[in-house]
Amino acid sequence: MNVTEQTLEVWGGRLSVRVxxxxSxxxxxxxxxxxxxxxxxFVSHLAEKYTVYAPELPGTSAGDPYAIHAVDELSDLVLVYEEVARKLDISSAVLAGQSFGGMLACELAAAYPSLATKLVLLAPLGLWREDLPVTSWMTEAPEKLPGLFFHDPAGPIAQAALKLPEEPAQMVAAIAQRVWNNGCAGxxxxxxxxRGLRGRLHRITAPALVVWGKDDRIAPAxxxxxFSTLLSGSKVALVDECGHLPQVEKYKETAAAVDEFLA
Amino acid sequence: MRITAFAQAPYRFMPDDFEQHHNSVCDTPYSLANRDGVYASIKDFMDELLHAARAGLDGITLTEHGQSSYDMMPNPDLVASALAYATELEGLDVAIYPMGRSLGKTREPIRVAEEYAMLDVISGGRLVAGIPVGLGYDAAINNGVPPIQIRTRFDENLELVLRAWRDQEPFAFNGRHSQYPMVNLWPRPLQDNVPVFITGIGNPRTMQLTLERGFGFNYFSFGGANLTARRIFPRYWEIADSLGVPRNPFRVGFLQTIGVAATDAEAERIYAGPAEYAFRKGLGSIPSEKLLIPGGLDIRGLQALLSDPADFGMTAQMKNATFKELSDAGAVIVGSPATVRDRLTEFCKEHGIGNLHAMLSFGNLSRQDAFANIEMFASEVAPALRGLWDGSGFAHHWWPERLGGQPQAHTPAAERVTP
Structure with missing residues (x-):
């Protein structure tokens, strides 16, 4: 898979967003x-039929950690991403996102309903129910995280996904970047x-697919x-023996559901 | 040398195996506590601080920690105000010194400025204002502050508090984190220049801030001063040198857990158990993920910490620390008056420390033993340390005028660049 990278100047020149x-x-x-x-x-699979544009959240691009300080509010972040879409000459597109990214896809589609042709939401965040608290993974012990994110934390898929570089300096850089990325999303x-997404979801007019692992221990299924109730015309695909990252832990099932929806 | 009594307010009646089953912060089951135990823990804590003032120490210092069983102190200003009034009534000229209200945690910075102003008034101008960034769990979990905003809040709130004390005219404040249409405190502090100390853990940026702005710098030795001091203090003084700031020892405060008794053996008999209680059930039971919450520590700081965690001494081993390990690491200094005197004198001389914060009650040390520790420290250790910097030519610019200090105005902030 050939991946290219571009940097877009947005936000009045105060932000460089890497995409x-x-x-094709x-x-x-x-x-x-x-x-x-x-x-x-999963992203590579999407790229077989689409031109996938994946912007990096400000602050999460290697070497540019303090870009996060240029964006104060979620509403500003939505504007930043709309600017990114315009700079890419995208007037309408499929919006896809995972977890925090799923929430952002919803926010963008709610703010700019005509921007989304379809929505692919993989265990999106953004809603809260007292009886279904979302796990605060950022304050959990590192050794507990595999079991929270994966149905089968000991399995080869989870182990491969969690693998860190062995060279010490690279390992430190990788951990620090991952932790900082979470801090930026935080x-x-x-x-x-x-942040009030529940009150905005009605604005979304594009059809949506909501994919969820049945054993999601971060955001319960x-x-x-x-989401399905709040997004009219949406479909739900529940994935067996799967945690919070269906595109990783059950790639084939997730890709099949997404392919069917986008066909 | 100024010597204060420092204390935290742990719940003193935890089960022996507490640390094997529980964290000391955030999710500690309140069912472990009972009414009598809570009352006694707070009452004895306050009595001990007042006793230290009566025994002739120079100040009373305490910290802020919410939802914490090792320091039941959601707002140190409440206790500080009670002690400010009590010491004023008794004519005890001691500094009232919260270390203090966390400006990375608070969502009400004007409230902090007001509380400190009240403390200065109640105490008749004896406030020393400790201003820490605050611990991750306290700001992010206990007060819901996004971790990545802890530092930016601290920076903004610090300037707001100083300005609220200083400016004579009402002003509007339009911050990123708080906005006020009119700031005009009643009362303002009695002192024209309230001494300010900022607590640091080794971050060069914080050290530089204190040196550039004329604030004092406090360092706590909980991780074991024998392991950390030769890293922290030379770093601090090298930054001072690079900025052309004189090596005035009074700009540095150092906190040390101390137990004194007639002999070394007697001291170990009395203090070993309470020291283990304090460190195992306190610091040792704060899980690292509650301190290092993503975003709370700058990515470069995180890289530095992951590559070389030695600034934290034996913190990671505290949960099972033995008294010998704590003593060897310098997390505690326990012994006869001569032993303690010698260790502290050598240490403060080597590192240029002009303010010692003596933690004389800790863990489940009994009230009687804490009183005895305070008395023996005040009568047989402190007098030998007081004159340590006599003749150095340096004045104490970080101490209230009423208590013999010569506080100076802080250097205004230059245009600060975020972060």
């Missing part, structure tokens, strides 16, 4: 999870990942129905 691009076809904007952007097999979801 990774892969594939109609445009698809992909919003990554809080840990940062990974061009994983600006928009801390301490509760609810009960939220799938919640």
């Amino acid at each position: 990774k691009t892969a594939g 076809g109609p445009p698809l904007l992909y919003f990554h999870q809080s840990a940062g952007l990974a061009i994983d097999p 600006k928009f979801i801390w301490p509760i990942p609810d 009960g939220y799938a129905g919640e």
Whole structure:
């Protein structure tokens, strides 16, 4: 998979947003999870039929950590991403996102309903129910995280996804970047990942697919129905034996559901 | 040398195996506590601080920690105000010194400025204002502050508090984190220049801030001064040199847990258990993920910490620390008056320390033993340290005038660049 990278000046010149691009076809904007952007097999799969544009959340681009300080509010971040879309000459696209990125895809589609042709939401954040608290993974012990994110934390898929570089300096850099990336996302979801999306979801007019792992221990699968109810014309795909990262832990099933929806 | 009594307010009646089952912060089950235990823990804590003032120490210092079983102190200004009034009534000329209200945590910076102003008034001008960034769990979990905003809040709130004390005319404040249409405190502090100390853990940026702005710098030795001091203090003084700031020892405060008794053996008999209680059930039971919450520590600081965690001494081993380990690391200094005197004198001389904060009650040390520790420290250790910097030619610019200091105005902030 050939991945190119471009840097877009937005926000009145105060922000440089890095966008990774892969594939060809109609445009698809992909919003990554809080840990940062990974061009994983799922993104590569999307790139087989789409031109995937994956902007990096300000602050999460290597070498530019303090860009996060240029964006104060979630509403500003939505404007930043709309500027990114315009700079890419995208007037409408499939919006896809995972977890925190799923929430951003919803926010963007709610603010600019005509921008989204379809929405692919993989375990999106953004809603809160007292009876279904979202796990505060950023304050959990590191050794507990695999079990929170994966149905099968000991399995080869989880182990490969969690693998860190062995060279010490690279390992430090990788951990620090991942932690900082979460900190950047935290600006928009801390301490509760609810900034009022519930009241805005009705503005979304594009059809949506909501994919959720049945064993999601970060955001319980009960939220799938919640999104489905609030997004008219949406479909839900629940994935068996799957945690919070369906595109990683159950790539084939997730890709199949997404392919069917986008066909 | 100024010597204060420092104390935290731990719940003193935890089960022996507490640290094997519980954290000391955030999610500690309140079912472990009972009414009598809570009352006694706070009452004894306050009595001990007042006793230290009566015993002739120079100040009373305490910290802020919410939702914490090792320091039940959601707002140190409440206790400080009670002690400010009590010491004023008794004519005890001691500094009232919260270390203090966290400006990375607070969402009400004007409230902090007001509380400190009240403390200065109640105490008749004896306030020393400790201003820490605050711990990750306290700001982010206990007060819901996004971790990545802890430092930017601290920076903004610090300037607001100083300005609210200083400016004579009402002003509007349009900050990123708070906005006020009119700031005009009643009362303002009695002191024209309230001494300010900022607590640091080793971050060069914080050290530089204190040196550039004329604030004092406090360092706590909880991780074991024998392991950390030769890293922290030379770093601090080298930054001072690079900025052309004189090596005035009075700009540095150092906190040390101390136990004194007639002999070394007697001291170990009395203090070993409470020291283990304090460190195992306190600092040792704060999980690192509650301190290092993503965004709370700058990415470069995080890289530095991951590459070389030695600034934290034996913090990571505290949960199972033995008295010998704590003593060897310098997390505690326990012994006869001569032993303690010698260790502290050598240490403060080597590192240029002009303010010693003596933690004389800790863990589940009994009230009687804490009183005895305070008395013996005040009568047999402190007098030998007081004159340490006599003849150095330096004046104490970080101490209230009423208590013999010569406080100076802080250097105004230059245009600060975020971060």
